[in-house]
Amino acid sequence: MQRSGPLSPAGDRHWRGSARLAVGCALAFGTLAVLVDWDAGTLTTPRAALWLALSVAVFAVLLPQRVTAGHGWLMVRGPLRRHAVRTDALVSVWQYDEVSTRLVLRDTYGHRLELDSRILAANPLLWHDLDTGVRRSRERGTLRQGDDVLRRLTEQIDGETAQAVLRASGLA
Structure with missing residues (x-):
């Protein structure tokens, strides 16, 4: 094997x-x-x-930022800089509602990351990795701020996913 x-x-x-x-x-x-x-x-x-x-x-x-995620981390790479956070050690999550909705994540190590939330909606695997890390942060008690933001984002992404499934199946 x-x-x-x-x-x-x-x-x-x-x-x-x-x-x-x-x-x-x-x-x-x-x-x-x-x-x-x-x-x-x-x-x-x-x-x-x-x-x-x-x-x-x-x-x-x-050139857009390149977003990657793995087990317990999320990284955004731009042309000049790279930002990464530990999603299993998040302290806070903020969302800025301007022209494009920006999500700001901060972990216990002081790292900060900012990304467009539409990237998460368009990439289910990225969203899954972030969601898994957020659940671990909640279990560990490190996530102090941002539950309402994450709940709204979850509802938005789940709604868009459901609509896409209905459109693909011809029901909507």
């Missing part, structure tokens, strides 16, 4: 498509800027370097 190893971490299944879109937009911007500058007869080496730098900036702005 073969022993199975540790489970691989769950990740955002839509990240690759969003990253490809960021690359495409940056390439389109850079190409169009160079072509317009070249057609006007004003393209020089410093201007081409400027368009290249601006294209890299467009890519960095549009």
